[in-house]
Amino acid sequence: MPKILPIDTPPLGDRSYLVHDGRVAFVVDPQRDIDRVLALADAEGVTITHVFETHIHNDYVTGGFALARRTGAAYHVNADDPVSFERVPVRDGDVVAVGAVMRLRVRHTPGHTFTHLSYVLEEHSRPVAVFSGGSLLFGSVGRPDLLGTEHTETLVHRQYASANGLAADLPDGTALYPTHGFGSFCAATQSEAVTSTIGQEKRTNPALTTPERQFVEDLLAGLDAWPAYYAHMAPANTAGPDEPDLTPPQRADAEQVRRRVAAGEWVVDLRNRVAFAAGHVAGTLNFGLDGSFATYLGWLIPWGTPLTLLGETPRQVADAQRELIRIGIDRPAAHAVGDPAGWAVDGRLDSFPRATFTDLAQVRHHRPVTVLDVRRNLEHAAGHLDNVVHIPLHELPHRLGEVPDDEVWVHCAAGYRAAVAASILDAAGRRVVAVDDEFPNAAEAGLPVTPGARQDTGAGHR
Template identity: 40%
Template sequence: MDVISFRTDGLGDQSHLLVHEGRAILVDPQRDIDRFLSAAEERDLELRFVLETHLHNDYLSGAEQAALRTGAELVLPAASAAAYRHTPAYHLEDIEAGDGLTIRPIHTPGHTPEHTSYLVLVDGAPVAVFSGGSLLVTSVGRPDLLGPERARSLARLQHGSLRRLAALPREVGLFPTHGEGSFCTTTGAGRHTSTIGDELDGNPMIGIGEADEFADRLLAAPLPIPAFYRHMGPANTLGVPPMPPVTAPELAPDDLPPDVQVVDIRPRAAQAAGMLPGSLGIELDTDFGSWAGWLVPYGSPIALVAEPGQDTAEAITQLARIGFDSVRGIIHDLGDSATQRFDLVDLPGFLTRLAQPASRLLDVRMPSEREEVRVDGAIERFLPDLVTEGLPDGLDKDRPVLVACATGRRATVAATVLAREGYQPVALNGAGIAEVADALHTHDTP
């Protein structure tokens, strides 16, 4: 038996393909299923089952489409109530996969109410467990994604689910779906796979003995929830259509429909030099789709601004994973329309600007990050809140707004939000609030 894991860094997730005796089982596939099916085809594998551990909150599932394409049997938690044909997985009711391979569903509620893990046995011996969003590597799945009114009861259930999984043999391999970089985890998860024994030795959540103490720990400092998450569960319940094409026609700035949201994916230096008025800048990287889903109204038609040769198919794929299927076109030539600008500076240049009497510092990090280090006098507002709550008081369109985060990525995005509202943003590039605070402290120390 072998397990092939497919990492999607921008979402902090992984899908898994279990291989055994010429057959395969696909677990928690994302919507772009060709990469999974191609891997099975290259190895001449028969895809026998597609398993879903839960109705995902962070991406659209490709499970139904993978089953339809291959004839595999689709298995979902019995309590999922999905509106399409599937085999319900009931707690401890074994599913025989042939050649000594058995799938044993284990009800592990907490991350979601219906959540089910799948223990894999070979010739009766447990060898691996697919734990979805329950037991993670050095962490545990969040219980608050369905709303605060359900968070505590789900947290208590998560406590019992962890103890249930922790009772498996130490040598059983652990293959979670969520991992480092996912907003479905309660803490920064470490490695992507593990064993039950390693988690017993190193996962701090397993050692919490009481359910209420466990819930208190999980809910003490909740992380923000990306805006697009609330659309994923309902879509995964009703059924997800196949992936849209990952190509789009060429557009000119004058051809833009009036309702389209322009998203500039070019490198940040190109954005700073000039963007289309009203556009949002999110430099293309592995987390591009997540930030677009958080900052662009869900379902909005999008036009991309890209440099020649940029991987626009990757950008469209990331958008489609979370349900943004209306990419109307791609603009490569901005002509003389690139009139929206901002300044992009390094740390010394930022500190020089900050020393000017009229400067205002805007910190766009998460609240939990601010607890670690702050700069006195900074205006604080998390990047997505600039869009949902509006720009904070205290900013002046006639004076520069100096924007910083932890590394420069979010500061750059925030600068484009400010620029389209008519402000004069200056984004710190290649450094963050910690370096600013350190420099200011050093300067003030005799």
């Protein structure tokens, strides 16, 4: 049996795979930072000879093109994908030999995209694994709406057919290796599973246990917004992305930080929300590295806006750069590290309070305050505090005028998005309190909560 090594990218909720027979290897859906793949191949003592893409990705910039060029590997992409580079075109039914015993049989599995492919790994003509990309996932499927609402109805039915086709044609013991489904917004729903087989999915996956009409209705009802930066991923991937430059950007002193804030550029503090609330440079925004940093920064930033990163250490800045290149934000304009007081011209820092839902309940007994819920629409519909202003975080920068001009207590599901929103409000000169608490604690604190009929099953509840 070939050795299958997942390469996890938890911030984006994706997996790539390196598979080898002890001598040669192939890679499926590599992320942009290919140094991780090369290091793993080197540690395993194998040579990468083939790279496979399951689809033109919507949630990250691929490293496949750069990896193939670096290693000389054959780069396999669907023959019908409109790419602008040379590749080895593959179609449904093709069989690609890798080494002496590994064979990959190409399956057309449309649904996540029209040209989506899965790859069935065969050993001695026997299926042993399937790399399903954004088709059949652990307990779910890839969402069918990322190509636009005009295609969603068609793609959701094709996704159902693709998932059931894999299940019908592959032995129950076939191991399942999807690319999405570990927190990615490309997944229709999320699962806690870390491994699975075709047989297990037949027992538990709604795509395989539910009549098609019900499956379609349930899946479409559970879809919510996806990150705005997705719109830039397919064009980047069809153009053939180069290797990223991960060298440090130029250093920014306090005066440069001030000028960049004043110019309307984005100056982002990478520290955790507790540290940011306690003291930060006026006008800076907080996207902590301890949460879904790249997802929410990429979602909110006006594309192409110059970006300066502020971190406690050079490692924080380097980690942020690595996350950002995966979504196509390649070169920050500048960076600074060290004591936050050194990032301010006069050494003075702004701050705002943090609180719990218990604190909010007590305050509401004494005086009126505005409560802002920045969760997504389905989360809000599933249950929300009474008498709140609801603006999803990704809409907040464009809807600040809808937030009353008084003290604002902002909350989400667990604190991360509330901290981002609080920093946006603070930078706009609003009086803000960040509720750093789990939403279920609101009812326990005695706050009136209106229940909803359904629960959001999307990614990124923080």
